Each structure stands twice: as C-alpha cells, then as structure tokens.
Amino acid sequence: MVSILSHYELLGVRQDASEQEIRRACEDRLRRIDDRAWRARLMRMFGSDRWALERARDTLLDPRLRAAHDREVASLLPVCPPA
Numbered sequence: 001m002v003s004i005l006s007h008y009e010l011l012g013v014r015q016d017a018s019e020q021e022i023r024r025a026c027e028d029r030l031r032r033i034d035d036r037a038w039r040a041r042l043m044r045m046f047g048s049d050r051w052a053l054e055r056a057r058d059t060l061l062d063p064r065l066r067a068a069h070d071r072e073v074a075s076l077l078p079v080c081p082p083a
Contacts, residue, residue, distance in 0.1 A: 006073045007056035015070070019061055026057035 008015050011025040030053055032038050059065045 007059050007069055008073075010052065010056045011060070013060075017060070022057055022060045026053055029053050 008017070011017075011022060011029060013021050013025045017025070029038075030050065033050065033053075059069050
C-alpha cells in the first residue's frame with residue numbers, strides 16, 4: 001500500500017493554515033533536516049529533502065497551486081458509502 005503525504009502533512013500544518021504559518025512551518029522543518037530519521041523519510045518519498053519542503057511551501061503559498069493540490073488530495077481520499 002502506498003502512503004500519500006500531502007503538503008499539509010509534510011509541513012505539519014492544517015489545511016486552513018495562513019501564509020505565516022506555512023512559512024514558519026517550512027523554516028522549522030528545514031532546520032530539522034539534520035534529524036536523520038526525518039531526512040531519510042523525505043529522501044524515500046521525494047528523492048530530495050530540501051526540495052520537497054520548498055515545493056510544499058511554494059505550492060501552498062500560491063492560491064492556484066494550492067487549490068489544485070487540494071483537489072488532488074481530495075480525489076485520493078477513499079469514498080465511504082452512506083450507512
């Protein structure tokens with residue numbers, strides 16, 4: 001089973017995070033790159049640690065790209081039939 005990590009999860013922010021929260025989270029994560037376990041996870045998932053964080057930040061700060069990301073994440077969520 002493939003695990004999908006959204007940009008929100010990667011940066012550790014809520015889906016309604018503000019621009020300031022996104023920037024702060026990215027800076028915090030970039031400082032944590034020295035953490036071997038965190039770095040290994042990013043490398044496995046994206047092939048690049050710094051690139052993945054900066055791409056997530058840039059995507060979430062651009063309203064058009066953020067909306068496209070939200071649509072993509074929503075399309076990957078399982079649909080539960082009504083009870």
